[in-house]
Amino acid sequence: MEFLYNYFFIKALAASFFAGVACGIIGVWVYLLNIPFVGVAMAHTAFAGAILGLFFGINPIVMALVFCVLSSLTIGPVAEKGNFSPNLSTGMLFAFMLGFAFLFMGKLGAKTSEALSFMWGSILIISAGESFLLALIAVIIVLFLLIFNKGIISVIYNRNIAFACGIPERFIFYSLLTLCAVTVSLNIKTIGGLLIYSLITIPPASAAQITKKLGRLYVFSVLFAVASCVLGLFMSYAFDLPAGASIVIMSSCIFALTIIYKKISGEIR
Amino acid sequence: MSSAVEIQNLKISFPKKQILNGVNLSVNKGSFAALIGANGAGKSMLIKAVCGLQKFTGNIKILGKDLKEANKNLIGYAPQNNTADKNSPVSVYQAVSVGRFAKNGIFKKFGEEDKKIVDNAIRIAQIEYIAASPLGEISGGEAQKVSIARVLAQQPEIILLDEPQANLDPNSQKTFLNFIEKLYLSFKFTCLMVTHDIDMIPKCCEKVFMLKDGKIVLDTDNKDIKQKAREYGIY
Numbered sequence: 001m002e003f004l005y006n007y008f009f010i011k012a013l014a015a016s017f018f019a020g021v022a023c024g025i026i027g028v029w030v031y032l033l034n035i036p037f038v039g040v041a042m043a044h045t046a047f048a049g050a051i052l053g054l055f056f057g058i059n060p061i062v063m064a065l066v067f068c069v070l071s072s073l074t075i076g077p078v079a080e081k082g083n084f085s086p087n088l089s090t091g092m093l094f095a096f097m098l099g100f101a102f103l104f105m106g107k108l109g110a111k112t113s114e115a116l117s118f119m120w121g122s123i124l125i126i127s128a129g130e131s132f133l134l135a136l137i138a139v140i141i142v143l144f145l146l147i148f149n150k151g152i153i154s155v156i157y158n159r160n161i162a163f164a165c166g167i168p169e170r171f172i173f174y175s176l177l178t179l180c181a182v183t184v185s186l187n188i189k190t191i192g193g194l195l196i197y198s199l200i201t202i203p204p205a206s207a208a209q210i211t212k213k214l215g216r217l218y219v220f221s222v223l224f225a226v227a228s229c230v231l232g233l234f235m236s237y238a239f240d241l242p243a244g245a246s247i248v249i250m251s252s253c254i255f256a257l258t259i260i261y262k263k264i265s266g267e268i269r
Numbered sequence: 270m271s272s273a274v275e276i277q278n279l280k281i282s283f284p285k286k287q288i289l290n291g292v293n294l295s296v297n298k299g300s301f302a303a304l305i306g307a308n309g310a311g312k313s314m315l316i317k318a319v320c321g322l323q324k325f326t327g328n329i330k331i332l333g334k335d336l337k338e339a340n341k342n343l344i345g346y347a348p349q350n351n352t353a354d355k356n357s358p359v360s361v362y363q364a365v366s367v368g369r370f371a372k373n374g375i376f377k378k379f380g381e382e383d384k385k386i387v388d389n390a391i392r393i394a395q396i397e398y399i400a401a402s403p404l405g406e407i408s409g410g411e412a413q414k415v416s417i418a419r420v421l422a423q424q425p426e427i428i429l430l431d432e433p434q435a436n437l438d439p440n441s442q443k444t445f446l447n448f449i450e451k452l453y454l455s456f457k458f459t460c461l462m463v464t465h466d467i468d469m470i471p472k473c474c475e476k477v478f479m480l481k482d483g484k485i486v487l488d489t490d491n492k493d494i495k496q497k498a499r500e501y502g503i504y
Contacts, residue, residue: 031356032357032358147376150366150375153359153363153366153367154367154371154375157357157363157367157404158348161348163321164322164341165346168375208358211358213360214358214363
């Protein structure tokens with residue numbers, strides 16, 4: 001238990017907790033709005049932004065954040081103007097950003113290994129400032145959920161109906177996308193660009209196996225995301241494994257357990 | 270009598286197709302009107318335009334105000350397809366409450382009065398037995414009733430019903446029609462109902478608009494409506 005007194009481990013543990021809270025809630029929105037591509041597209045957008053940051057010598061996290069927020073504010077309007085599903089505009093964004101990322105990666109030279117660390121993540125070397133940012137975004141997401149819960153329920157229920165009866169549907173929808181963008185970009189260093197997508201999609205999917213109530217879906221999704229992060233971190237520390245990969249493996253194990261639980265005991269109502 | 274909904278020269282078009290080509294109609298405050306036409310005539314497009322969900326040219330006035338300036342929570346909209354995603358965890362009670370969120374705005378506390386109104390809407394729509402169920406687990410007909418209950422909870426001035434009998438079997442269609450009629454006679458809201466089925470026009474309907482080739486070809490009362498529709502090649 002000596003590692004619990006290790007400064008790096010404590011910072012990583014705190015970061016895991018806040019990443020879990022943020023991803024757990026964001027994941028429920030992505031799951032219920034049926035826009036699973038958003039997670040993966042944002043992850044690659046953050047990756048492209050970080051690589052561009054490295055290339056020009058700008059803080060990669062800041063560039064990832066700028067790229068993600070701009071993209072989140074583009075997906076909705078592009079889909080609306082083009083009269084197609086947000087999933088299609090998200091898919092196009094994903095493809096473009098992936099190409100963009102690899103275009104600049106080929107020109108990074110000695111910085112390529114640092115760029116690759118944004119794919120896998122390295123939660124154990126996270127700075128105190130980065131941990132604070134993760135805490136901040138987790139608090140903002142929880143506050144947004146509490147303050148705008150009625151609007152979020154309306155948008156999840158039916159976006160057209162919400163808009164037709166005067167609920168600020170567009171503000172809510174774009175805010176959800178932006179919060180998703182910020183969460184993904186801030187987690188690119190902890191969980192990694194390739195793996196953060198799993199942490200957004202798997203916990204709500206696991207939660208949906210054992211409950212069909214909205215409130216409980218949030219609770220279970222956050223619990224599973226936090227458990228994945230914390231247990232993954234312990235696994236990584238104990239067996240000297242990559243942290244991001246360990247977190248995703250834990251998340252997948254929890255999903256498997258919820259499937260088994262559902263088969264054995266039915267859904268909790 | 271003043272108009273609750275007034276549409277002038279409404280045009281809706283797609284790149285290679287003109288859907289509505291200069292529609293004019295007016296629904297009086299407190300009256301029940303039906304808009305009939307064949308499938309694909311543009312009835313749902315018209316309703317969506319009134320809700321601000323469809324781009325158009327022309328003028329739409331809601332209670333005397335231009336649509337852009339009108340308070341949108343004065344309109345209760347029940348769309349044709351109310352079936353939720355099978356994974357939707359939003360409960361029937363929460364869905365009906367959306368009507369209150371629209372009425373009060375999303376920041377006002379959901380108080381005792383709101384709870385009573387939602388409970389009452391659920392009771393009137395006879396969906397108490399599924400109030401706690403997630404939308405993903407209810408039938409198409411039940412979803413239709415949930416949509417009506419949500420509109421009732423919103424207490425709008427104008428109700429727009431888009432094919433409310435859709436997803437219902439013939440027996441349920443008649444029951445639902447009686448239900449809509451009772452509601453109208455009890456609350457006397459303004460209602461514009463869209464249907465392709467003339468048998469679904471309730472007796473309380475005072476005005477019928479027939480839509481054909483992108484225009485209103487007949488604006489009439491509810492008498493001998495089948496015969497009139499036949500004359501205009503709609504039925």
